Amino acid sequence: MRSKTLPYLVLLLLLAIDFSLATLLEPTASDWGRRAGADLLAVLLGDARRIFASHFFIKADVYFHAGYYPSIFDLEARPKDSSHMAGDDDGHDEERCEKNMQFMGRPTDWIERFGRNFFATQHEHLSGGREREILPWLRVSASLDPHRVDTYTVAAYWLRRTLGKPNEAEAFLREGLRANPDSYEILYELGCVYYESYKDVARARNIWQLAFEKLELQKGKKDEDELAKFYHDILLRLARLEEDQGNYALAADYLEQIINRDVAPNPDVLRQQIIELRQKAASKK
């Protein structure tokens, strides 16, 4: 009788131990699982994550050009930065991009000539909402390298401008800001979301001013040309904002700062605008 019940009793004991251990270890295990999930890519790929992130960012660029893109054998033709993908308010510089993307010379032989029937040979950019197709690759790139600022600004640019998704743009930019708290680029783009999409002037002004402060901290640390572009963009944005709000004197001050810092591509136009703004400010008084 005893020998028959003993295995069942042992089984019951083991089940009780299993249950106790599960209740004891579950919180620790789930916490470890959460951390492992977040760091899994870091553990698996190490610094190679950045290479993959860069690859996926380029993939987004390939999509933006509808497959017409220089290969690794035409490296000199590859865009040096992401400004052609987004960033300028008047759309990206089509002419400059068109010139850069003339990497495909005359075919050297019949194989090359015939082969061109089977891949994209016309330079074009996605338009009419099809820009959404670049977003998955930017999302993946950001997951792999959260410190690559371009990823957030390019995605947010298209989300807010063409796809009408300012909430998603803001969320993505805030995610980028958490990983890059000193990024004036992300703050600049966030300001655009608040100003253009939400029409929240006060918050946009604060964010652009913060972006300006962060930009000042980068002086001497980053490439002067890149800083100059953002000095120009942020100050111009602030000037336009103040002009829209009727603060003409303040707007003129911002434009003067652009001229004083020698970052204006066309200072004569700005000088004329300053005169007009000063006149408006005087007549307002």
Next chain:
Amino acid sequence: MNKVVALAGVVIKELYRRKDVYVLFVLTALITLVIGSAKFFNDPKIVRYLVEICLLLIWVSAIVIAVGTAARQIPAECENRTIFPLLAKPVTRGQVIVGKFLGCWLACGITLVAFYLFLAIVRGSREQYWPLLHYFQALWLQWMCLGVIVAMVLFGSLIFSAPSANATICVIVIVGILLLGRHLNVVAFRQPKPLDLIVYSIYFFIPHLEWYDVRDMLVHDQPLINWLAILGATIYAAVYTATFLLLAWLRFRRKPLNA
């Protein structure tokens, strides 16, 4: 001709009795559907990334099926000694080669139809867009490419000692051509003499399988490929297929079968 068709029928039956195709199809479908279930920025209309991944899986699966099937055809017949009753039918060695090729190639074609049907359904359900002629062109070119691959692997199976060695070498060559074939002339120009001449000769010598990889055209919604170019590519593939089959036959007709 009947004998060739009968041999091809056996190969096709063998393919659908094996589990490789089903496993690869289910894997492709599963991976595509799982990746397709991901949402990016709450935008359900994003589809090109899914088409790209699905097409990549189709290409990988098709190459695995083509190489795997073709590589073991003749070695398996020799190993199991079924080649002797086969050749005693009477079936000539040339008919064996052509029959095996036709079977593998048709089997690849049937598989491709299933894969592209799945792709069309996935894309159509997502963006209600049915570029049927684009699918046809992509499928046709890929099938032509697989024809060259099958013929090349059949020839390889008569040269290399084991199907595994043949499959490995062929996959390396195929992937190499697909990745570098288009750029080999550029590479050649950057080499010192006489290496440039050697590389440039290789460029003209290899079958340019990369022409048949029109995934980017499909993904990026490019216009239809010129039908004359499709015809040219078909003739080019037919010439290379015939060349490999002829080489295979030349090798096979003098090959001792009991070795």
